[in-house]
Amino acid sequence: MRENLTAAGRWRHKKRDSEYRIVCLATMQTADNALDEAEVVVYVDAEKRVWVRPLAEFLDGRFDFIPDHLPATGNMVAVPKKTPRAALEQVLSPQKAADLIEHRQRLRKPLTLRAAELLAGKIAEAAAVCGMTADDVADQMIVNGWQGIEAQWLQNRHVGNSRAALPQRQTPNAAGARLIERIRQNGQQDRDDYPDDQLAHERIRGSER
Numbered sequence: 001m002r003e004n005l006t007a008a009g010r011w012r013h014k015k016r017d018s019e020y021r022i023v024c025l026a027t028m029q030t031a032d033n034a035l036d037e038a039e040v041v042v043y044v045d046a047e048k049r050v051w052v053r054p055l056a057e058f059l060d061g062r063f064d065f066i067p068d069h070l071p072a073t074g075n076m077v078a079v080p081k082k083t084p085r086a087a088l089e090q091v092l093s094p095q096k097a098a099d100l101i102e103h104r105q106r107l108r109k110p111l112t113l114r115a116a117e118l119l120a121g122k123i124a125e126a127a128a129v130c131g132m133t134a135d136d137v138a139d140q141m142i143v144n145g146w147q148g149i150e151a152q153w154l155q156n157r158h159v160g161n162s163r164a165a166l167p168q169r170q171t172p173n174a175a176g177a178r179l180i181e182r183i184r185q186n187g188q189q190d191r192d193d194y195p196d197d198q199l200a201h202e203r204i205r206g207s208e209r
Contacts, residue, residue: 004065005022005025005041007065007067009065009066009067009068010065010066010068011043011058011063011064011065011066012063012064012066013062013063014062014063014064015062018045018046019045019046019066020043020044020045020051020063021043021044021090022041022042022043023042023043023044023050023090023091023120023121023124024042024120024121024124024125025039025040025041025042025055026039026040026041026042026052026121026125026128027039027040028040028054029129035054038054038055038056039054039055039056040052040053040054040055041053041054041055041058042121042124042125042128043058044090044091044124048089048090048091048092048093048134050091050124050127050128050133050134052128082113083113083116084101084111084112084113084115084116085097085098085101085116087113087116087117087119087120088100088101088111088116088119088120088123090120091120091123091124091127091134092120092123092134092135092138093135096134096135096138096139099138099142100119100138100141100142103141103142104147107145107147109147119148119149122148122149122150123137123138123141123149125151126149126150126151126153126154129151129155130151130154130155132154137149137154140154140157144157
């Protein structure tokens with residue numbers, strides 16, 4: 001069944017009787033050594049929700065492959081037309097797909113069909129890794145003026161924003177600096193007048209006599 005992963009078709013979950021389309025294959029990155037660098041399948045349902053499942057589990061018999069030339073069953077995932085927008089709509093809402101196509105045109109980097117297919121896979125992967133919706137990932141691309149997307153970019157930006165939110169150490173203003181210097185000078189004068197505690201004590205006793 002592995003050869004069907006890149007074939008044109010849908011995958012029907014036997015228990016749920018729902019159909020999905022594979023977006024791409026990806027590599028898991030996690031602190032869990034048992035899953036780190038494991039192959040995973042990124043796929044979408046008819047509502048454009050993105051799912052991720054280990055490849056071995058995806059191919060363990062719980063899904064049936066249905067070539068596109070066969071009629072759909074259950075909760076059908078429509079066969080998209082071969083256009084860049086249709087490729088993006090595999091993971092994005094229609095409006096967000098249109099926004100992203102317009103964004104690429106403004107950058108003078110219009111999407112070809114193949115580029116849109118690859119970008120849809122990157123968006124789905126970033127959404128899964130970062131716990132975001134695919135539409136939110138597309139928004140980040142548009143807001144930041146990015147031509148493409150990598151999950152690491154979103155993670156780095158989140159860390160950078162967290163650091164920027166930390167309170168900065170404030171420096172005293174001119175008046176405050178003068179006050180600090182005056183206190184320091186007064187303290188030094190006191191130490192000059194009373195070189196040690198014993199001499200200060202003797203002076204106090206002498207004044208009482």
